[in-house]
Amino acid sequence: xxxxxxxxxxGAGPAGLAAAYETASRGLDVTIVDESISKxxxxxQQTQILRxxxxxxxxxxxxxxxxTLINQLDEFSVRYLLGHRMIGTYKDGSIGITDETNVFPVxxxxxIVATGAAEKAVPFPKWTLPGVITVGAAQTLVxxxxxxxxxxxxxxxxxDFAMDVAIQxxxxxxxxxxxxxxxxxxLARDAEKTEHIMQRSIPLYLRSSIKEARGNGEVEExxxxxxxxxxxxxVDLVCxxxxxxxILDAFYQLGCSFGFQEELGGWLPQYNEFxxxxxxxxxxxxxxxxxxxxxxxLITGRIPGVRVCEELNIISKQEAEHERASHWKELExxxxxxxxxxxxxxxxxxxxxxxxxxxxxxxx
Amino acid sequence: xxxxxxxxxxxQLQDPVTIYFNDQPYMAYKQQTVAxxxxxxxxxxFGLSRKLVQSRGLFCSRGRCCSCYxxxxxxxxxxxxxxxxxxxxxxxxxxxxxxxxxxxxxD
Ligand SMILES: Cc1cc2nc3c(=O)[nH]c(=O)nc-3n(C[C@H](O)[C@H](O)[C@H](O)COP(=O)(O)OP(=O)(O)OC[C@H]3O[C@@H](n4cnc5c(N)ncnc54)[C@H](O)[C@@H]3O)c2cc1C
Ligand code: FES
Numbered sequence: 079x080x081x082x083x084x085x086x087x088x089g090a091g092p093a094g095l096a097a098a099y100e101t102a103s104r105g106l107d108v109t110i111v112d113e114s115i116s117k118x119x120x121x122x123q124q125t126q127i128l129r130x131x132x133x134x135x136x137x138x139x140x141x142x143x144x145x146t147l148i149n150q151l152d153e154f155s156v157r158y159l160l161g162h163r164m165i166g167t168y169k170d171g172s173i174g175i176t177d178e179t180n181v182f183p184v185x186x187x188x189x190i191v192a193t194g195a196a197e198k199a200v201p202f203p204k205w206t207l208p209g210v211i212t213v214g215a216a217q218t219l220v221x222x223x224x225x226x227x228x229x230x231x232x233x234x235x236x237x238d239f240a241m242d243v244a245i246q247x248x249x250x251x252x253x254x255x256x257x258x259x260x261x262x263x264x265l266a267r268d269a270e271k272t273e274h275i276m277q278r279s280i281p282l283y284l285r286s287s288i289k290e291a292r293g294n295g296e297v298e299e300x301x302x303x304x305x306x307x308x309x310x311x312x313v314d315l316v317c318x319x320x321x322x323x324x325i326l327d328a329f330y331q332l333g334c335s336f337g338f339q340e341e342l343g344g345w346l347p348q349y350n351e352f353x354x355x356x357x358x359x360x361x362x363x364x365x366x367x368x369x370x371x372x373x374x375x376l377i378t379g380r381i382p383g384v385r386v387c388e389e390l391n392i393i394s395k396q397e398a399e400h401e402r403a404s405h406w407k408e409l410e411x412x413x414x415x416x417x418x419x420x421x422x423x424x425x426x427x428x429x430x431x432x433x434x435x436x437x438x439x440x441x442x
Numbered sequence: 443x444x445x446x447x448x449x450x451x452x453x454q455l456q457d458p459v460t461i462y463f464n465d466q467p468y469m470a471y472k473q474q475t476v477a478x479x480x481x482x483x484x485x486x487x488f489g490l491s492r493k494l495v496q497s498r499g500l501f502c503s504r505g506r507c508c509s510c511y512x513x514x515x516x517x518x519x520x521x522x523x524x525x526x527x528x529x530x531x532x533x534x535x536x537x538x539x540x541x542x543x544x545x546x547x548x549d
Contacts, residue, residue, distance in 0.1 A: 124453065139450070215504070223479070
């Protein structure tokens with residue numbers, strides 16, 4: 079049997095939930111699919127306070143924002159398919175969803191893909207040894223599974239995210255031997271985070287990188303390469319921050335075109351000012367539309383939500399235009415100030431809408 | 443190690459379960475994934491790579507890298523960072539390719 083729905087949202091992270099609110103609160107029937115067992119996406123394990131959120135949200139911790147976004151959907155018609163994954167499309171265009179045992183078709187009027195981003199690896203000899211994990215994985219273990227991933231750790235990368243995770247690891251008793259950054263300066267933009275690191279006397283090693291990891295079946299030792307020397311440290315945990323890149327599987331399956339924007343995480347689906355891809359009924363939101371700040375991501379969920387309502391004649395063109403203008407204004411406020419290079423890249427990407435770099439082709 | 447009292451979220455681990463890895467019992471808690479519960483017990487090696495026979499373990503903890511594949515309750519190639527522990531769960535490392543060409547696996 080085919081499941082019918084007005085709007086199918088792939089991904090129950092903050093962007094998917096924001097898109098769900100825009101559409102469900104105006105009366106549309108919404109189905110949200112997420113391969114994970116819980117709602118909230120990557121917000122669930124974020125215990126740090128998020129300060130730059132769009133109205134009506136005040137500063138709050140990541141998991142609190144997840145709960146707020148989930149609770150505000152309570153009174154509307156939203157169907158959750160958790161532990162379910164989109165794995166392709168049928169010949170007639172309906173979407174193939176699996177519960178990891180069976181596959182069944184869902185036939186939506188519109189689809190909003192909010193699959194988020196994946197963390198990239200940082201390759202060095204023996205980076206595949208157990209004990210070498212992403213910073214996001216470390217955060218997930220500590221804040222979602224309540225497990226300390228190791229005793230003595232090195233963090234590779236100095237982004238705001240890496241700093242948050244270093245602080246959170248240190249707060250559960252992991253000894254942070256150092257933060258290793260290949261550039262001559264710290265990448266984190268939030269000076270407060272660096273201060274917290276200093277207060278904890280965690281060494282920051284600039285102009286350094288991992289030469290090699292060693293261990294018998296799991297990581298036991300690493301060599302940190304400095305311009306003039308090599309330092310060997312005993313570790314049982316290495317957390318790598320290689321940045322993030324949009325998850326594109328669903329877009330391949332749907333046949334969307336792609337463009338490239340370094341500042342937004344690399345390859346990403348081509349989209350216009352409605353966050354609509356070149357497949358007419360396919361929209362996108364969140365990190366899948368370009369890696370950005372938490373506040374900006376919420377707005378990228380609202381914009382396609384408004385367009386879907388307009389195309390399904392739930393709101394008038396006038397109302398939609400009014401809403402859209404205010405969302406874009408707020409997105410500019412949040413993104414252009416904090417991350418001007420991301421804002422610039424986003425505008426560029428939209429400008430390229432009619433001229434995608436890749437059409438009918440996989441990126442390999 | 444299990445975090446008994448989380449600095450922000452407080453004591454969260456309430457419902458213990460017993461899981462078995464290579465037939466040895468380990469203590470886990472209900473909300474933990476299989477991969478996380480094993481790491482809490484000091485188990486990090488989840489399998490071996492096929493060609494170069496190198497150890498593999500958890501890497502991304504969000505279902506993307508497949509480095510955490512193990513056999514869970516008889517099912518091969520389960521992403522153990524994506525499923526939660528259950529009482530009595532039997533887990534074995536991923537040491538070789540499952541037999542998929544035999545009878546009963548289609549043609
Ligand atoms: C492990 C990790 C930790 C992070 N921690 C931080 C942090 O501390 N601070 C910060 O600012 N940012 C962090 N991020 C960035 C994070 O991606 C964003 O903050 C935000 O959660 C992105 O929102 P989103 O809705 O776009 O995607 P997500 O929150 O990633 O949600 C996407 C959802 O889509 C689901 N999904 C993907 N593909 C499919 C499919 N085919 N079928 C069904 N469901 C699917 C996923 O299960 C996921 O729940 C982290 C990212 C990761 C990977
Ligand atoms: S650790 Fe990457 S899929 Fe489980």
